[in-house]
Amino acid sequence: MNRRxxxxxxxxxxxxxxxxxxxxKYVTVCGTMEAALSRLCGHTVKLTGCGRTDAGVHAERYCxxxxxxxxxxxxxxxxxxxxxxxxxxxxxxATEAEEDFNAILSCEKKEYTYRIYNSRIRxxxxxxxxxxxxxxxxxxxxxxxxxxxxxxxxxxxVRSVGTETKTTVRTxxxxxxxxxxxxxxxxxxxxxxxxxxxxxxxGTLIYASEGKLSPEDIPGLLEKGDRRLAxxxxxxxxxxxxxxxxxxxxxxxxxx
Amino acid sequence: MNRRxxxxxxxxxxxxxxxxxxxxKYVTVCGTMEAALSRLCGHTVKLTGCGRTDAGVHAERYCxxxxxxxxxxxxxxxxxxxxxxxxxxxxxxATEAEEDFNAILSCEKKEYTYRIYNSRIRxxxxxxxxxxxxxxxxxxxxxxxxxxxxxxxxxxxVRSVGTETKTTVRTxxxxxxxxxxxxxxxxxxxxxxxxxxxxxxxGTLIYASEGKLSPEDIPGLLEKGDRRLAxxxxxxxxxxxxxxxxxxxxxxxxxx
Numbered sequence: 001m002n003r004r005x006x007x008x009x010x011x012x013x014x015x016x017x018x019x020x021x022x023x024x025k026y027v028t029v030c031g032t033m034e035a036a037l038s039r040l041c042g043h044t045v046k047l048t049g050c051g052r053t054d055a056g057v058h059a060e061r062y063c064x065x066x067x068x069x070x071x072x073x074x075x076x077x078x079x080x081x082x083x084x085x086x087x088x089x090x091x092x093x094a095t096e097a098e099e100d101f102n103a104i105l106s107c108e109k110k111e112y113t114y115r116i117y118n119s120r121i122r123x124x125x126x127x128x129x130x131x132x133x134x135x136x137x138x139x140x141x142x143x144x145x146x147x148x149x150x151x152x153x154x155x156x157x158v159r160s161v162g163t164e165t166k167t168t169v170r171t172x173x174x175x176x177x178x179x180x181x182x183x184x185x186x187x188x189x190x191x192x193x194x195x196x197x198x199x200x201x202x203g204t205l206i207y208a209s210e211g212k213l214s215p216e217d218i219p220g221l222l223e224k225g226d227r228r229l230a231x232x233x234x235x236x237x238x239x240x241x242x243x244x245x246x247x248x249x250x251x252x253x254x255x256x
Numbered sequence: 257m258n259r260r261x262x263x264x265x266x267x268x269x270x271x272x273x274x275x276x277x278x279x280x281k282y283v284t285v286c287g288t289m290e291a292a293l294s295r296l297c298g299h300t301v302k303l304t305g306c307g308r309t310d311a312g313v314h315a316e317r318y319c320x321x322x323x324x325x326x327x328x329x330x331x332x333x334x335x336x337x338x339x340x341x342x343x344x345x346x347x348x349x350a351t352e353a354e355e356d357f358n359a360i361l362s363c364e365k366k367e368y369t370y371r372i373y374n375s376r377i378r379x380x381x382x383x384x385x386x387x388x389x390x391x392x393x394x395x396x397x398x399x400x401x402x403x404x405x406x407x408x409x410x411x412x413x414v415r416s417v418g419t420e421t422k423t424t425v426r427t428x429x430x431x432x433x434x435x436x437x438x439x440x441x442x443x444x445x446x447x448x449x450x451x452x453x454x455x456x457x458x459g460t461l462i463y464a465s466e467g468k469l470s471p472e473d474i475p476g477l478l479e480k481g482d483r484r485l486a487x488x489x490x491x492x493x494x495x496x497x498x499x500x501x502x503x504x505x506x507x508x509x510x511x512x
Contacts, residue, residue, distance in 0.1 A: 011381070
């Protein structure tokens with residue numbers, strides 16, 4: 001069998017993991033996935049993920065690819081891998097990808113959803129799955145603040161330093177503030193996200209609701225590029241990678 | 257301060273608990289609640305719950321009451337108790353109850369919801385919160401089967417032996433099979449439930465979907481009272497106590 005490039009769609013509850021990226025001393029999603037895939041394929045598997053997620057951050061739709069000469073058909077692969085995985089990580093689908101497909105480099109855009117459990121009293125079912133914020137949030141102010149991030153800007157003011165990047169310019173395609181059934185959901189889609197950018201923007205929307213900055217301050221804040229002017233980085237348990245876009249067959253699999 | 261009878265509305269994720277009822281060797285919801293309330297009130301608190309839930313069973317709305325001479329106002333009590341509780345148990349509301357109110361004896365009816373994650377591939381976010389059932393379920397058959405349980409019957413055929421009870425006759429007011437956003441929900445309301453009755457009925461609905469019995473067999477099966485004729489007891493993680501009804505002030509608090 002020739003070397004295949006296999007792309008996976010997966011979901012995970014990030015509560016028990018030190019993020020996606022392999023780290024020597026910690027249990028990570030990538031490390032757990034690689035162990036299961038290596039066992040299944042009978043050789044060491046190296047996974048490429050569509051991005052790093054921090055400790056405690058979740059993924060509803062995550063894409064990763066790996067090379068293997070395994071003979072397992074793509075449509076059987078999810079069942080085979082899942083039987084070797086803990087229940088907080090699931091492979092939902094698999095497909096053959098083009099030789100040059102790369103989960104991070106081929107990614108066209110991503111959407112993160114930040115969930116806030118906004119009620120006076122916390123809820124046991126949302127404890128690791130949303131940010132508990134007890135004061136009433138001003139959705140109209142948050143919507144105005146979110147609009148200010150849409151477009152092509154330098155996002156240096158809403159990232160944490162730590163990961164190298166050629167440029168801090170990104171394009172935000174949309175940033176919606178929606179009332180879900182139990183949570184307030186902040187959905188933001190961009191061609192790429194800087195380190196902690198989704199959480200820093202969520203923190204800035206909350207800051208705006210608290211009156212600590214005005215939505216109209218955001219363009220100037222982005223222009224100055226000073227992290228101290230924006231809101232704090234919102235906690236990880238509210239963040240979900242919710243969609244990832246690609247061309248071709250992988251794009252089809254990811255949108256199912 | 258006189259002796260007060262205080263009723264609480266609480267929610268819990270039962271995953272980490274050996275059910276509601278205090279047991280010497282295990283961590284239970286009642287035991288955890290009593291420890292927190294005793295610390296708060298400065299005396300040993302004995303809680304009366306509205307019913308036993310098994311290990312792994314959840315409660316969206318549970319009612320419990322206790323006697324205390326604590327001076328903490330009822331509307332402050334949830335915040336005070338929650339600060340002493342783990343995050344998988346939350347007190348949502350508290351109210352003064354009549355002297356003779358008793359969470360189990362005063363209960364008029366209860367509703368349990370059984371959630372089934374019915375998809376070919378499991379989901380990390382439902383792992384401890386629904387029963388994962390990979391084959392397509394026949395909702396029309398399950399609805400017909402559910403209808404057969406409605407009314408006043410002897411439910412001995414759908415209980416586990418273990419708890420003593422004067423009579424095994426109960427009245428089921430409704431039993432609805434609904435397609436939720438991500439799960440299939442079986443909502444059953446009765447004036448009381450025998451031990452494991454909600455789970456045995458859920459198992460019987462699934463049995464009907466599998467063609468292992470016909471909905472029309474259910475009346476005869478109830479009449480015979482033979483546990484072996486009904487379906488198996490469905491696993492605990494799908495079960496939620498979803499509503500509890502009372503008269504008066506406690507009823508008002510429970511319906512908020």
